[in-house]
Amino acid sequence: MKMRNPPVNSLSLEFLTELLISLEKLESDKAFHAIILTSDCPGIFSAGLDLMEMCGRDPTHYAEYWKAVQELWLRFYLSHLVVISAINGVNAAGGCLLALSCDYRVLADNPKYAMGLNETLLGIIAPFWFKDTLVNTVGHRTAERALQLGLLFPPAEALQVGMVDKVVPEDQVLSAARSELAQWLAIPGHARQLTKSLMRKPTADRLLKERDADIQNFVRFISRDAIQKALRVYLEKLKQKKT
Ligand SMILES: CC/C=C\C/C=C\C/C=C\CC/C=C/CC(=O)SCCNC(=O)CCNC(=O)[C@H](O)C(C)(C)COP(=O)(O)OP(=O)(O)OC[C@H]1O[C@@H](n2cnc3c(N)ncnc32)[C@H](O)[C@@H]1OP(=O)(O)O
Numbered sequence: 001m002k003m004r005n006p007p008v009n010s011l012s013l014e015f016l017t018e019l020l021i022s023l024e025k026l027e028s029d030k031a032f033h034a035i036i037l038t039s040d041c042p043g044i045f046s047a048g049l050d051l052m053e054m055c056g057r058d059p060t061h062y063a064e065y066w067k068a069v070q071e072l073w074l075r076f077y078l079s080h081l082v083v084i085s086a087i088n089g090v091n092a093a094g095g096c097l098l099a100l101s102c103d104y105r106v107l108a109d110n111p112k113y114a115m116g117l118n119e120t121l122l123g124i125i126a127p128f129w130f131k132d133t134l135v136n137t138v139g140h141r142t143a144e145r146a147l148q149l150g151l152l153f154p155p156a157e158a159l160q161v162g163m164v165d166k167v168v169p170e171d172q173v174l175s176a177a178r179s180e181l182a183q184w185l186a187i188p189g190h191a192r193q194l195t196k197s198l199m200r201k202p203t204a205d206r207l208l209k210e211r212d213a214d215i216q217n218f219v220r221f222i223s224r225d226a227i228q229k230a231l232r233v234y235l236e237k238l239k240q241k242k243t
Helices: 013-028 059-078 093-100 128-138 140-149 155-161 170-185 189-209 211-223 225-240
Strands: 034-039 043-046 082-087 089-092 104-108 166-168
Touching (some): 013 059, 034 043, 034 170, 082 093, 082 170, 093 128, 104 170, 128 140, 128 189, 155 166, 166 170, 189 211, 211 225
Parallel strands (some): 034 082, 082 104
């Protein structure tokens, strides 16, 4: 699955919906057993959630958007397919969440390709299920520091803290993901799937039990004047970077 939403693969409502539909199609076709998730945007895996979906819109839109974000995470996190990410670019916040929801992560060895949950740098907060997904991957202490400081880890550090499983030269990221896949596909499918569910269901259930409350929290939080202002300032900084 090659993500293509130029220029930065931001996860707009439309793009989230496309990803969901693609995932559902693959999951319902018995011929498919695995996905390699990668990017078609040079140097960028994903810039995360689309800030334009969270800025200057109305509460109904925020609620619709957040429901789609939740849905994408739940579907990827619990997918019965083997999902491996071949991370071939910088990978921020919501994009990093997507990679953390995969079964295995290969990152291209380029110092520009940092990844992490950098929400605090924008003046926002990583929701509890983003946090849980990170804790499940790197452990509590590393996650606590990474989340508070909004750290984006370059490849060597991402590997060292366990945010990714392998770092390889850029031109080998897809072939390394394919080689890894062979090991996962050699395991009897039902045993692997049940084990995945055993490991992940408690985390997913936390959100499933509080889905509506989580949407309401998001809408309340994102609608605050101070948060809207912080997002506008951040977007402005991104634009000014060019001049
Ligand atoms: C008490 C609390 C209770 C409850 C709390 C409940 C909920 C919590 C609340 C909120 C949680 C919300 C969670 C959000 C998670 C996210 O994913 S936020 C997004 C974080 N992403 C980033 O910080 C990345 C930002 N982008 C960049 O750093 C760079 O763009 C990047 C390094 C990816 C690429 O750099 P470069 O190649 O130089 O490209 P440009 O920077 O020039 O960008 C090109 C154009 O794209 C626009 N853009 C970039 N990122 C985004 C984005 N995420 N969304 C929308 N648009 C983006 C950028 O502005 C440029 O636009 P232009 O061409 O100037 O029009």
